[in-house]
Amino acid sequence: MSLETNLGDIKLKNPLILASGILGASYSSLQRMYDAGMGAVVTKSIGKNPRSGSPNPTIFALVEIKSIVSSVGLANPGYKTFKEDLVKLTEKQTPAIVSIFGETKEDIGEIIEGLNDLPLLAFELNLGYSKENPKTVQEKVGIIKQITNKPLWVKLTPDECNVIKIAEAAVNCGCNALVAINKVKAMVIDIKTKQPVLGAKKGGISGSVLKPIGVRCVYDLYEHFGDKIPIIGVGGISKGEDVIEYLLAGASAVQIGSAVGVAYPENMVRFIQMGIRKYLREQNIENLDEIIGGAFK
């Protein structure tokens, strides 16, 4: 039984990838999660300039629905400073994907140029940042593909106008994998103090509530694109069964975010892998390829 999976030309030892924004602000926590057993790790989304992000509270849980409401406001040190962390991370051959965001294609171009000499596995373009439409996406993907030969993943957000159209724009311009989904717009108001809880007032929701929403999005994408482009499923994964559900919907790999916020993230990764292995054993499956897109059969 093998957990290997392919995303275009990229081969991962297993389909679990650390999602962007989760323990992704320093080389050491990224390395830790790779050592814990992830197949690859995505950094926090990095921009052109340093940003201190939203005021606190920025992240808290809603226990009742096993989910997390957050607005970190894309806090990041800027690509120039973060490069030091990336150098340390890639020195160890850790398969690292750098998530980037930018308002303009010029900003994005600058970041890619600045980081292109590093031995990265891929870039991931975070579209959750500004209002996008197929044209802006085309421009951003276009400029990246012009500058770099590295694979480009595009991360979709479900709040966007017509995810399929955005995805098409990205695929047509040569993006190498689709990542779905980012957080869904959300907020919480405390009724006792009558105040929005998040410092930024508005934010997004992740965790268990995203699973049925993310699975649906991956399913829609796979239905539309088939084998034309690899899909990476994200949203609400906290056990092996969740990973399988995404694979059946058409994902070739998955990313894990909120579930990592536990006392022992190493155990969480092991627990998820155990769940996957148990399923494969019970179903007599040798290879993940046998189940990717299996819900369409």
Added chain:
Amino acid sequence: MSLETNLGDIKLKNPLILASGILGASYSSLQRMYDAGMGAVVTKSIGKNPRSGSPNPTIFALVEIKSIVSSVGLANPGYKTFKEDLVKLTEKQTPAIVSIFGETKEDIGEIIEGLNDLPLLAFELNLGYSKENPKTVQEKVGIIKQITNKPLWVKLTPDECNVIKIAEAAVNCGCNALVAINKVKAMVIDIKTKQPVLGAKKGGISGSVLKPIGVRCVYDLYEHFGDKIPIIGVGGISKGEDVIEYLLAGASAVQIGSAVGVAYPENMVRFIQMGIRKYLREQNIENLDEIIGGAFK
């Protein structure tokens, strides 16, 4: 202490309204929910022709996240047949809103004309049915306002391209209240049988997961429109505190759906009302007006 609330010219004895599609297919269940203590009731969405809807399974719960995944496929008897139920319901002076849907503005015009002679509280236009954009919404709202003097509520779905733009189109054409939100696109795949569970494969999610998403949508709408148009909040309400959260976000009334699927819906309504009263008492609030939009203060 009063629970009365106003939606434009409409006064409700309390802010709780039965959401569309929930116990809304027969006059007797609608009457029952009104008798249970709802301030008003919305019917199942009614179209021009009878539809038998999606194959089963159409509705099931995800216990872990207190939510419901469904795709009923707008099963309905068509407005001509349903009129018999509406006659019986309105005979008793029950404040009833008829939810309608239609692919074309002609279909919608026909339905409104067919039901316009009934003493209804309002019509609610369900936009979750077909892909809408500001132009199609303008057309649909336009034709309804041409035919009827009754208030028109427009129900928004979060999957739509830019909810604010859609809402603006509706408001500009004279709609009298905004209802937010409908279900969010979702689905569940059973990993043992590798099949999507819903008969229609794809569906939507409602219940507790929708609360932070719905509150955010109402907050965004209130931020944009202020007092210009009443907003009715829907999504994940199952207790008095949830109602308060929506009111603070800017809703003047709320609709309740998934939470009604219990052995004793009468108790559920009473429980929600008790929660509201308890809060008002503790906070020394006489009137709901004092807290509507309170999160902006």
Added chain:
Amino acid sequence: MKKGIMNNTRPLICKIVDKWEECDDTFGFVLELPIKIQKAKPGQFIMLWIPGVDEYPVGIAGIKNGFIEIGVAKMGVGTSAMIDKQKGDFVGIRGFFGKPFKPPKNVNHLLIGGGFGMTPLKLLTSSLINFEEMQRVHIFEGARSKNKLMYLEWLENLENQEEIFFHVSTDDGSYGYKGFPTVDLEKFLQNNKTPSVIYAAGPERMMKVIFDLGKKYSNVIDMQMSLADRYIRCGFGLCAGCVVDPTGWRICTDGPIFNTEQLEQITDFGNFRRTETGAKEKI
């Protein structure tokens, strides 16, 4: 508050561990439950999911030690798909749904039914046998002909026991006496003046006949009938697919078992049902 609603309402995948032909076009199945769940009560039902095909309500004929017995009568695509399943195949169930029969103590228990209505009556019978202070149990089963009688063997073996009387009838006289099961029921009510409760499950028009008959006898202190001639979508009281007029009661949650007092208020009983679209039609 929420707990009650949501409990176990996503399909639970079960393995078919036994299957047999119960009678013509009707099969019995035993499903293995993958997790421990609460015991079902007689009269409750499940939603049976045939993955990729359909989901529909079926009654519970037995439940014991993590196994559940059902009986499925061929009607259309969904029931045929179940009948095509073999031992080792998987199906989903949601439930348990609905309010059960509520047998009082110190009465005659008169169970009457036919067709797949016999499934809840089988579980009721098992349960009455274990009933502490039970009186005599009478089962009146009717069918078109012998090869349509469900649980014949099971019931005849039970007949050996002191407390069970099995009255069987067929329309064509191929087994038991010729005629409707109501004939023997009426005979029993005429001859026996001690308090009795009627439990009925079967076609709604037949139940209406039984109901009108039972009302004539003052020794019938209650009638509890399972209304199954309604389209069930959600099973837990949300969609109104199964609502009866003018009370607004949901078959799936307020029923499927209703008692005399309730049945009297349901003007739809024996007269009208709603189809999948929600339109009313004559039963």
Added chain:
Amino acid sequence: MKKGIMNNTRPLICKIVDKWEECDDTFGFVLELPIKIQKAKPGQFIMLWIPGVDEYPVGIAGIKNGFIEIGVAKMGVGTSAMIDKQKGDFVGIRGFFGKPFKPPKNVNHLLIGGGFGMTPLKLLTSSLINFEEMQRVHIFEGARSKNKLMYLEWLENLENQEEIFFHVSTDDGSYGYKGFPTVDLEKFLQNNKTPSVIYAAGPERMMKVIFDLGKKYSNVIDMQMSLADRYIRCGFGLCAGCVVDPTGWRICTDGPIFNTEQLEQITDFGNFRRTETGAKEKI
């Protein structure tokens, strides 16, 4: 598995039931918890939410019967907003977060700190007093001057008790001896050869000095230090705001208390922190 993460991580609204000036620019507060929650352990912290203003970590000075005591030192907008609050006002808390101090048995307990670092040491002191087989407890508190000493009164009253020794120092000699608290600590270690554990909480550079000092004495069998010079965002291990290099440990979840073995691996200790943007800066 999930339970641990999510537990109590949405702000819980508490009423301020007591407030007092503990020392210059530092106030003590008692908050009333609206629900029963598990007991916090010494060294754990909460995220304190001043609605509409900010949220930041504070240590726990006491917890008993549904009340929690904290101490807040004025730094910027967030801490000032708390200090402006009055009895009867509401604030939110999330927590409890982090791993606690783990005092072994049969050792000298040497608590050393200053500033708001005294808050977890207060709870540790209370807890050690109730410790079964405890040895002598020594508290070394230092501050710039007398009016910056936290819990002075409380500690001096405790001093009456057999097991507590209170060593106090100020930079300007306005109270206790003049100098750093490390002076008395070193004296103690020189004179006392029985096994000792050092518990430190305060500015990280001071702790680094203590750490280097402690390493020189073989009778110091462990040092447990609370790292609080890091930006805390989530508090439960998700965001990496508080991570230390090169181990990738999270102050909020793997810390804030680290022991000797761990501190030796953290090259950032006493040297570097990350700011809100994630950039590294010299401490």
